[in-house]
Amino acid sequence: MTDEPVRSIRTAVALDYRYTPGLAASRFLRAVAEGRLIGQRCPVCGKVYIPPRGSCPTDGVPTEEEVELADRGVVTTFCVVNVPFTGHQIEMPYVAASILLDGADIAFQHLIQGIPADQVRIGMRVEAVWRPRSEWGPSLENIAHFRPCAT
Amino acid sequence: MSDVLSAPHRLEYPYRRSVGPILGRFLAGLREGRIEGIRARDGRVLVPPQEYDPVTAEALDEWVPVGPGGEVVSWAWIAEPLPKQPLPRPFAWALIRLDGADTSLLHVVDAGAPEQMQTGMRVTPRWRDERVGDVRDIQCFVPVAG
Numbered sequence: 601m602t603d604e605p606v607r608s609i610r611t612a613v614a615l616d617y618r619y620t621p622g623l624a625a626s627r628f629l630r631a632v633a634e635g636r637l638i639g640q641r642c643p644v645c646g647k648v649y650i651p652p653r654g655s656c657p658t659d660g661v662p663t664e665e666e667v668e669l670a671d672r673g674v675v676t677t678f679c680v681v682n683v684p685f686t687g688h689q690i691e692m693p694y695v696a697a698s699i700l701l702d703g704a705d706i707a708f709q710h711l712i713q714g715i716p717a718d719q720v721r722i723g724m725r726v727e728a729v730w731r732p733r734s735e736w737g738p739s740l741e742n743i744a745h746f747r748p749c750a751t
Numbered sequence: 752m753s754d755v756l757s758a759p760h761r762l763e764y765p766y767r768r769s770v771g772p773i774l775g776r777f778l779a780g781l782r783e784g785r786i787e788g789i790r791a792r793d794g795r796v797l798v799p800p801q802e803y804d805p806v807t808a809e810a811l812d813e814w815v816p817v818g819p820g821g822e823v824v825s826w827a828w829i830a831e832p833l834p835k836q837p838l839p840r841p842f843a844w845a846l847i848r849l850d851g852a853d854t855s856l857l858h859v860v861d862a863g864a865p866e867q868m869q870t871g872m873r874v875t876p877r878w879r880d881e882r883v884g885d886v887r888d889i890q891c892f893v894p895v896a897g
Contacts, residue, residue: 606777608768612763615761617761618755619758621755626754626755
């Protein structure tokens, strides 16, 4: 038994980075820490980007005008996740969605909960469910998930 | 700039790789404190062993006990080890040709200082107390006199 050949070995790899989101995203995250969602408007095409990256990918110009956005919007597309993976932290199945906030011109990713996964649909109105204020930090995790809403 | 946030970000890949029957037996041998090579078709003893002959590509199966001592063929001194490297103090990476082998094994030599390292020097393995079937079951090699 002790001479049984070894079948496999662990060859784990870990890369330690220090992530810096840049000036625009830092301002966005600081606002999120206060419960506000801040986008930026392009001075050329007028589109509002969230999270802001500091420039317009279409026009290549700085986006300096800040726009406060509602914490509600519409589902533009979604994915029902049924397959567990190493390190996953959310109960299966869950719904990851692209959500277009009212006043924004680009969707961002978040979770949809408060509704069975098979009832989520494109075009559904959703609103943010914020975690308790005492748990807030400079992170979109301040929003626990989005849930369906009437308007 | 104090306006810009930053945060630590660790990216981890929990890989596990299968080793195949030949390395599988080699690693099981290490677990027992035994080092084995495999004989190639031209008579050379390969350590670490290979599954197929490097020249003819024939499957190999003639096992040969080697070592445990050997000779340093080449080495590089690591003056400032990184966190996940095998020893927390300065060491040498070395190619070690074990007694009875014709190829070299890459491993660690715990020599204390680069002045103690020399091509051709004799070394012997320092085994871990708890072995699991991994090349790190040999914690490192250490110099021997003579």
